[in-house]
Amino acid sequence: MNYLLHILIMCEIYLILALAMNLLAGYSGLLSLSQAAFYGIGAYVAALLLIQAGASFTLSLFGAIAFNLIVCLPVVWFAIRLRDLFFALATLAWQIIVFAVLYNWTAFTNGPFGITGIPKPELFGLYFSSLPVFTVLGSIITLLVLLFFMGLHKTPLSRFFQGVRDDQLAMMSFGKKPAYFKTLAVVISSGVSAIAGVLFATYFSYIDPTSFTLDESILIISIVLIGGLGTIKGSVAGALFYVLLPELLRFINIPDTIAANLRMMIYATVLIMVVMYRPYGFYGKYTFE
Amino acid sequence: MILKVEHISKSFNGLSVLKDVSFELSEGTITSLFGENGSGKTTLFHIIAGFLKPTSGNVYFQDENLHHKSADEIDELGIGRTWQTPRIFKNLSVQDNLLLATKDHPGERVLNYLLKPGIIWREETNRKERAEKVCDEIGLARKLQKTAGALSYGQQKLLSIGMLLMNDAELLLLDEPFAGVNAKMVDAISELLLQLKERGKTVLLVEHNRSKATEISYKVLHLVKGRIQEQEGITP
Numbered sequence: 420m421n422y423l424l425h426i427l428i429m430c431e432i433y434l435i436l437a438l439a440m441n442l443l444a445g446y447s448g449l450l451s452l453s454q455a456a457f458y459g460i461g462a463y464v465a466a467l468l469l470i471q472a473g474a475s476f477t478l479s480l481f482g483a484i485a486f487n488l489i490v491c492l493p494v495v496w497f498a499i500r501l502r503d504l505f506f507a508l509a510t511l512a513w514q515i516i517v518f519a520v521l522y523n524w525t526a527f528t529n530g531p532f533g534i535t536g537i538p539k540p541e542l543f544g545l546y547f548s549s550l551p552v553f554t555v556l557g558s559i560i561t562l563l564v565l566l567f568f569m570g571l572h573k574t575p576l577s578r579f580f581q582g583v584r585d586d587q588l589a590m591m592s593f594g595k596k597p598a599y600f601k602t603l604a605v606v607i608s609s610g611v612s613a614i615a616g617v618l619f620a621t622y623f624s625y626i627d628p629t630s631f632t633l634d635e636s637i638l639i640i641s642i643v644l645i646g647g648l649g650t651i652k653g654s655v656a657g658a659l660f661y662v663l664l665p666e667l668l669r670f671i672n673i674p675d676t677i678a679a680n681l682r683m684m685i686y687a688t689v690l691i692m693v694v695m696y697r698p699y700g701f702y703g704k705y706t707f708e
Numbered sequence: 709m710i711l712k713v714e715h716i717s718k719s720f721n722g723l724s725v726l727k728d729v730s731f732e733l734s735e736g737t738i739t740s741l742f743g744e745n746g747s748g749k750t751t752l753f754h755i756i757a758g759f760l761k762p763t764s765g766n767v768y769f770q771d772e773n774l775h776h777k778s779a780d781e782i783d784e785l786g787i788g789r790t791w792q793t794p795r796i797f798k799n800l801s802v803q804d805n806l807l808l809a810t811k812d813h814p815g816e817r818v819l820n821y822l823l824k825p826g827i828i829w830r831e832e833t834n835r836k837e838r839a840e841k842v843c844d845e846i847g848l849a850r851k852l853q854k855t856a857g858a859l860s861y862g863q864q865k866l867l868s869i870g871m872l873l874m875n876d877a878e879l880l881l882l883d884e885p886f887a888g889v890n891a892k893m894v895d896a897i898s899e900l901l902l903q904l905k906e907r908g909k910t911v912l913l914v915e916h917n918r919s920k921a922t923e924i925s926y927k928v929l930h931l932v933k934g935r936i937q938e939q940e941g942i943t944p
Contacts, residue, residue, distance in 0.1 A: 575815030576815055578800065578807060581797065582808045586797055586798075592783060593788075594811055
């Protein structure tokens, strides 16, 4: 049972990250390689607020979101000035910088040793320490994030994001300011990524910089590419695919010595096939050219 | 005069593309601008629409000097343009394309979702109704929910013109509206342009299809090596 609940929590964390990434890449055409940086900053800010400042879970959650809204400003700057691959390269640099800070600023982050003893969430007098109740909290938060994005999808704002993605010049010729919509997309996406970071930190009670590397950013992109860009159900499918497929492969009888590597190889092969035969992913409306 | 172009010159790295170009457009007329490839037609469009600044000279729209105005400010004033290759939002529906072209949607601003959500949805409904009418007008009524990228090339050109109508443009700058489309579609587009003229819209079109463009034009301008030669009164 605990195993299933653990998988559910991982699905929830990656679903939140995928939805945030989908707003950037799928709706706004911004292929960001720094999503793990915002995920990590969210986790660290919440951990420090909970441990060092003794803040409540709610305050830590909103503190992490607010902090991300500030530190996303360099990416906003990139988004306004750079396009396509140049934007991706700039966000790659940002990811590397954030990782270096998390790894080396030992006074704050404890460097490679990470932060231990992050307390479990406490809300309205309820202590979410056991796995089942934490899963309930995670599910409620994920559901709220999902509803937020489903609502956003139905608003005219979603159309403006997609307009920027499809043709910036055309947007300008109709009097729209692409920079405004890009800023909004980066800000919302960074804020939402912080929520995933807070869930991750309080679930594992331990964080270190290796959970927020460039690999993780690429993984988040691969989730939305596989699920499909520009749709909510694409993000859901991508997150489920990423978390569940390696778990399903556990049931194949593979010798323990090679199991982990072989599972990843099978997973990678499936990824390649999806990219080759389904360039729009499972439910995508859009693909990068 | 709705548009007055006065002594416009434009050089790129010392290469003179437009030389002292001047002309005027009367309201509710169609004017064609002809010229060889590289004669500066598209550059002139870019300057009028605010995507390029002239090296010298001024453009006046309804007596307002456009010199210090950006492309989006010029759009606000009522000048809309299409591009040689239709610049539509290919992954969005025809309806969404038309809605994106409208001005000042309250749903553009995040704060409005908190402060006045009712206005956003009321406006959205009104604009959707208008989009249906415009879609009918441009002959794409049955394609309203179709993805714009799946339309034929000619239909995409019609959609571009429809977007200008949604944008309430008074002056339509059309870059080669007849290029690359079949004869039937050329007739459909020219018919639409004549209807727009009847409604008081002013059209300036750049074209290579001289016979069709001349047939519907009030005035024809020839751009030769960056200089304009004017020919009056084809269709009164």
